[in-house]
Amino acid sequence: MLAKEIEREGIPTVFVTSLPTIATMIGVNRILRGPAITHPFGLDEKERRCIVERALEMLETDIEATTVWEAA
Amino acid sequence: MVKVVHYLNQFFAGLGGEEAAGTPPTRLEGSAGPGRGLAAALEGGEIVGTLACGDDYFAEHEEEALSRLLELLAADGADVLVCGPAFGSGRFGYACARLAAAAPIPALAAMHEENPGVAATEGRAFVVPTAANVGGMRDALPRMARLALALGSGRELGPPGEEGYLPRGFRRNVRADKVGAERAIDLLLAKLAGETRTEVAGGFDRVAPPPSVTDLSRALLALVTEAGCVPQGNPDRLPAIRAQGWLRYPIAGERGLERARYESVHGGFDVTLANEDPNRLVPLDVVRALEDEGRIGRIHDTFYTTTGNGTPVAASTRFGREIATELRDAGVEAVLLSGT
Amino acid sequence: MGWELATFPAALLGDVPDLEGVDSSVVRPGEPIRITHVLDAVEPRIRPDGRPAFPTVDKAGAGRTNRLDGVVVLPCLDFMDEERPLHEQESLVDMAGPGAELTPFARMTAVVLSFRPQPGIGNGAFEEEARRTTLRVAEDLARPTLAAEPEHVETFALGSVDEGLPAVAALVQLSDLGPLYYQYLYGVPVGDAGLPRIVEPAELMDGSVTSGEYHWAALRNPTLFFQRSSLVRALYREHGKRLRFAGLVLMRGYEQSAADKQRAAEAAAELAVDLGAEGAILTADAGGNSHTDVMLTCRACEEAGVRTTVVIAEMADPDATNPGLTDWVPEADAIVSVGNADELVEAWRPERVLGGDVLLDGTPAAEAGPIPVRNYLGATNQTGQLELTAVTW
Numbered sequence: 001m002l003a004k005e006i007e008r009e010g011i012p013t014v015f016v017t018s019l020p021t022i023a024t025m026i027g028v029n030r031i032l033r034g035p036a037i038t039h040p041f042g043l044d045e046k047e048r049r050c051i052v053e054r055a056l057e058m059l060e061t062d063i064e065a066t067t068v069w070e071a072a
Numbered sequence: 073m074v075k076v077v078h079y080l081n082q083f084f085a086g087l088g089g090e091e092a093a094g095t096p097p098t099r100l101e102g103s104a105g106p107g108r109g110l111a112a113a114l115e116g117g118e119i120v121g122t123l124a125c126g127d128d129y130f131a132e133h134e135e136e137a138l139s140r141l142l143e144l145l146a147a148d149g150a151d152v153l154v155c156g157p158a159f160g161s162g163r164f165g166y167a168c169a170r171l172a173a174a175a176p177i178p179a180l181a182a183m184h185e186e187n188p189g190v191a192a193t194e195g196r197a198f199v200v201p202t203a204a205n206v207g208g209m210r211d212a213l214p215r216m217a218r219l220a221l222a223l224g225s226g227r228e229l230g231p232p233g234e235e236g237y238l239p240r241g242f243r244r245n246v247r248a249d250k251v252g253a254e255r256a257i258d259l260l261l262a263k264l265a266g267e268t269r270t271e272v273a274g275g276f277d278r279v280a281p282p283p284s285v286t287d288l289s290r291a292l293l294a295l296v297t298e299a300g301c302v303p304q305g306n307p308d309r310l311p312a313i314r315a316q317g318w319l320r321y322p323i324a325g326e327r328g329l330e331r332a333r334y335e336s337v338h339g340g341f342d343v344t345l346a347n348e349d350p351n352r353l354v355p356l357d358v359v360r361a362l363e364d365e366g367r368i369g370r371i372h373d374t375f376y377t378t379t380g381n382g383t384p385v386a387a388s389t390r391f392g393r394e395i396a397t398e399l400r401d402a403g404v405e406a407v408l409l410s411g412t
Numbered sequence: 413m414g415w416e417l418a419t420f421p422a423a424l425l426g427d428v429p430d431l432e433g434v435d436s437s438v439v440r441p442g443e444p445i446r447i448t449h450v451l452d453a454v455e456p457r458i459r460p461d462g463r464p465a466f467p468t469v470d471k472a473g474a475g476r477t478n479r480l481d482g483v484v485v486l487p488c489l490d491f492m493d494e495e496r497p498l499h500e501q502e503s504l505v506d507m508a509g510p511g512a513e514l515t516p517f518a519r520m521t522a523v524v525l526s527f528r529p530q531p532g533i534g535n536g537a538f539e540e541e542a543r544r545t546t547l548r549v550a551e552d553l554a555r556p557t558l559a560a561e562p563e564h565v566e567t568f569a570l571g572s573v574d575e576g577l578p579a580v581a582a583l584v585q586l587s588d589l590g591p592l593y594y595q596y597l598y599g600v601p602v603g604d605a606g607l608p609r610i611v612e613p614a615e616l617m618d619g620s621v622t623s624g625e626y627h628w629a630a631l632r633n634p635t636l637f638f639q640r641s642s643l644v645r646a647l648y649r650e651h652g653k654r655l656r657f658a659g660l661v662l663m664r665g666y667e668q669s670a671a672d673k674q675r676a677a678e679a680a681a682e683l684a685v686d687l688g689a690e691g692a693i694l695t696a697d698a699g700g701n702s703h704t705d706v707m708l709t710c711r712a713c714e715e716a717g718v719r720t721t722v723v724i725a726e727m728a729d730p731d732a733t734n735p736g737l738t739d740w741v742p743e744a745d746a747i748v749s750v751g752n753a754d755e756l757v758e759a760w761r762p763e764r765v766l767g768g769d770v771l772l773d774g775t776p777a778a779e780a781g782p783i784p785v786r787n788y789l790g791a792t793n794q795t796g797q798l799e800l801t802a803v804t805w
Contacts (some may be wrong), residue, residue: 243805244755246684256643259747262746
């Protein structure tokens with residue numbers, strides 16, 4: 001899947017999804033659980049900012065293996 | 073008469089042992105070494121020439137070696153190329169595999185099924201399995217001859233089991249002797265009795281997590297989405313399912329994804345909310361604000377989009393590699409990827 | 413006291429009623445005809461006791477139901493309105509040629525109902541009318557059986573059998589992805605039908621489940637595949653022989669959030685446990701997202717101690733050496749592949765086209781091809797109805 005191939009190039013990537021289970025099986029490393037399939041980045045700008053901030057934090061964090069963070 | 077060209081390494085071609093491993097590609101008239109046994113097994117075929125190359129030479133000068141060998145191959149006007157048997161020899165197996173895969177005519181390579189050369193064919197040539205060492209020569213040659221004749225005659229090949237080659241990994245539909253439901257009962261009862269079998273396997277490799285971004289305030293960040301976000305009207309016709317590709321769109325100077333200008337064509341979820349505000353899928357509005365505030369260095373002026381609906385791993389892997397290459401070439405240092 | 417299914421020969425098929433707004437045709441098995449925009453496939457059924465063949469109130473699976481053997485009703489409809497939340501996919505039945513082998517309909521007498529476009533009616537209303545009409549016609553076509561003697565009668569009952577035999581449940585997935593993508597349980601979209609839920613296996617075969625979903629032609633289950641469920645029939649047959657048929661759970665595919673998916677997966681596994689199942693066969697419907705649901709359910713079952721087999725279609729690039737599973741969990745180690753939906757079927761020129769002359773992608777139906785298996789109705793259905801599978805070459 002896309003995230004893994006971008007990671008393979010050494011570019012830190014955060015995959016934001018409401019369905020982390022399959023992504024963890026596939027082996028994506030940085031996964032952020034978003035609120036729903038229909039709006040993974042949140043409904044309004046405020047919620048979106050929280051989610052994006054979490055994603056940025058994840059980009060700034062070293063991780064060892066597949067990690068799932070909650071957006072909220 | 074099916075015309076066969078045979079490829080061997082320096083040892084089997086009679087050019088010498090390890091000391092001759094650096095021999096560049098060369099051609100011998102007719103058959104050499106095990107080629108004689110192969111020729112004898114080729115009913116209705118003949119070996120018109122033997123190509124040989126030192127294992128070390130090939131390993132160290134692969135491009136030149138291939139180029140020269142393919143030249144020599146073309147000169148003979150053969151119908152089929154037979155490489156090996158390499159048995160368990162890794163370097164020889166690799167050379168056989170690369171040459172067979174690169175050949176513009178039907179080709180087979182023979183080696184032990186655990187020889188790393190098998191993977192090096194990448195499905196583009198047929199591999200005849202052999203024993204792990206030269207003791208398997210008498211067994212291997214007739215089987216190689218049989219497949220060579222089949223390939224050289226141009227007839228369509230049957231399944232691996234029938235024709236004597238290792239499965240190459242292509243999935244093909246066939247009619248089973250029982251309906252799927254009955255096969256499911258058989259598989260389940262077997263599993264309950266301790267024997268687990270499957271008709272298709274899953275599985276994924278692991279990629280090391282890229283190191284964190286040291287200074288995001290100076291980093292170039294790109295936005296990518298599998299949620300099918302495209303300009304209103306889907307001008308490039310990104311398919312809703314089974315995307316055959318991906319697209320890129322400019323977002324330089326845009327403050328956010330305006331509802332009137334973008335929509336989602338993903339066929340696997342209700343896109344009403346996303347169409348009301350495309351930033352819900354690709355958060356450009358927030359990310360742009362963070363760029364203004366200095367939290368993020370710069371937003372890449374292109375975003376990438378595809379639909380992750382029903383895309384099998386093979387395709388999304390290919391798209392991922394293509395997109396990743398572009399991102400890398402553009403100097404992108406971090407990516408936010410929205411899935412569904 | 414089981415359910416009786418009485419079989420009557422196709423010869424009893426009478427005249428197809430004249431319907432307003434519908435062009436009807438009767439196609440004999442093997443005629444060189446391509447049928448496009450096929451919504452569903454329904455077997456003619458009627459109940460001698462006068463209760464509906466496709467009930468919405470009464471419980472199915474009891475008493476007797478008559479069926480017309482070797483006849484199928486194929487409703488066709490080209491949706492006019494482009495405004496829909498998801499995208500439809502072309503759905504074909506070829507009654508001859510290379511595509512004919514992919515579905516069982518080419519060996520049947522097909523009553524094709526082509527619903528003519530009606531301007532001014534939205535897709536939802538148009539579809540509902542077409543679906544109701546189809547089910548009504550399916551019942552009417554079976555009416556002559558009321559005055560005839562059946563060829564044979566099957567009784568479906570689960571008596572007590574050797575407790576030492578392994579207990580096997582069927583977990584059957586039904587889809588609900590919103591309007592135009594519903595399957596119905598007793599006329600209710602399955603997302604509103606309280607799934608996952610245990611039903612009598614005979615209910616599944618007796619008209620309780622009907623189809624109103626119009627994507628993933630090859631991977632979806634038309635109504636007929638539930639009426640004639642190879643899986644449920646096989647489990648009844650094996651009951652007392654190699655296994656005990658523990659029962660049937662209906663579960664929903666396309667739960668819309670990760671939490672819902674996980675919750676539903678665990679609930680389905682719990683029902684399998686409640687049925688006393690040691691093993692379960694999990695089926696799927698349609699593709700993409702619904703495969704996630706079935707894989708999560710597989711995992712939940714295995715974690716609950718119920719061993720599983722999963723029935724799934726592949727979408728493998730025919731030119732690439734990668735397996736075509738879109739979703740997978742390590743617990744899914746016993747998978748039945750019902751074939752690769754991405755394989756291409758060679759082009760074929762029918763003598764006549766019914767349903768609509770132009771495919772959804774704009775190509776003339778009579779000249780289209782090669783066509784992916786994916787567009788043939790039910791070809792790679794994931795209830796194990798047919799014999800197609802894939803092997804590695």
